[in-house]
Amino acid sequence: MHDPVSGRMARRKVKAAPKGPGLVDYASKEASAFAEMLGGLIEANVLANPEKQKDFDTLVARVGIWVTDIDEGVTLVFDGGRLTVYNGLEPRRTITIHAEAETVMSLSNLKIGLLGLPVYYNDVGRGVALKLLQGKLKIDGLVPNIATLNRVTRIVSVQ
Amino acid sequence: MAKFASDEWATLVKDEVNKSSVYKSAAKGWKWTVGLVIEAEPDKNFPESRGVVMDLFDGEARDIRVGPASDAQKCDFVITAPYSRWKQVGKKELDATKGMLQGKLKLKGDLPTIVRYTKSSQELTDCTTRFPVEWPDEK
Numbered sequence: 001m002h003d004p005v006s007g008r009m010a011r012r013k014v015k016a017a018p019k020g021p022g023l024v025d026y027a028s029k030e031a032s033a034f035a036e037m038l039g040g041l042i043e044a045n046v047l048a049n050p051e052k053q054k055d056f057d058t059l060v061a062r063v064g065i066w067v068t069d070i071d072e073g074v075t076l077v078f079d080g081g082r083l084t085v086y087n088g089l090e091p092r093r094t095i096t097i098h099a100e101a102e103t104v105m106s107l108s109n110l111k112i113g114l115l116g117l118p119v120y121y122n123d124v125g126r127g128v129a130l131k132l133l134q135g136k137l138k139i140d141g142l143v144p145n146i147a148t149l150n151r152v153t154r155i156v157s158v159q
Numbered sequence: 160m161a162k163f164a165s166d167e168w169a170t171l172v173k174d175e176v177n178k179s180s181v182y183k184s185a186a187k188g189w190k191w192t193v194g195l196v197i198e199a200e201p202d203k204n205f206p207e208s209r210g211v212v213m214d215l216f217d218g219e220a221r222d223i224r225v226g227p228a229s230d231a232q233k234c235d236f237v238i239t240a241p242y243s244r245w246k247q248v249g250k251k252e253l254d255a256t257k258g259m260l261q262g263k264l265k266l267k268g269d270l271p272t273i274v275r276y277t278k279s280s281q282e283l284t285d286c287t288t289r290f291p292v293e294w295p296d297e298k
Contacts, residue, residue: 033262041270105277158271
């Protein structure tokens with residue numbers, strides 16, 4: 001765990017408030033727009049794609065995403081076939097991604113290539129790699145969790 | 160200068176979209192209608208909600224027209240915001256993608272599709288900022 005203590009939090013609420021029988025719950029009764037968008041995106045992706053479903057069913061990780069230019073973020077808590085989305089950054093995250101809104105959207109547009117690995121040699125992939133090199137995309141906890149990051153990318157990607 | 164959300168404004172938006180090579184390439188494969196709902200703000204001299212219906216197909220704007228909000232609400236993708244938010248978008252004070260992530264612009268429609276076409280929606284929004292607009296609360 002790269003961040004054993006509490007990180008930045010935005011409008012955090014503690015009690016879980018499941019939203020229906022879907023794959024995704026929202027920890028807060030008032031999930032942020034970003035939380036709902038990401039939760040909705042993942043749910044739609046997983047339901048439409050058996051490969052993503054397989055990843056989703058086996059993934060156990062706490063993934064933070066902080067959007068630097070809107071100062072908002074979420075924590076995605078994957079628990080083997082269930083996802084709870086928290087407003088803000090929760091403690092004990094496996095990976096935390098810090099990026100501008102445009103880069104976060106690009107991450108969702110990474111193509112998945114051979115062996116289920118994200119493609120970094122097309123336009124979108126090069127753009128993401130460049131942001132990483134420029135320090136505009138920061139991923140805390142990356143090195144020990146590359147396999148987890150790849151799996152999260154596969155689940156989030158719309159390509 | 161075109162009055163915001165008028166027929167003339169809609170024509171100018173359509174012209175800008177069809178002039179944009181960025182849009183043409185980014186929106187290849189797009190085949191859904193987009194509705195913009197502009198919610199009324201009587202105190203801003205925008206007394207009634209209006210709708211913009213965009214018939215967009217494969218990188219081309221086939222038709223863009225202004226009408227009642229209910230028409231826009233029937234589109235495949237609907238983006239809703241009060242007048243003053245749209246004004247911020249039109250004046251480049253609010254980025255549409257950020258606005259959607261922040262919930263300032265409310266989006267209805269298939270999320271994976273809209274995420275796949277982020278670049279084209281960005282360019283579509285930019286097209287609305289490329290000509291002078293008369294804002295009703297600035298008269």
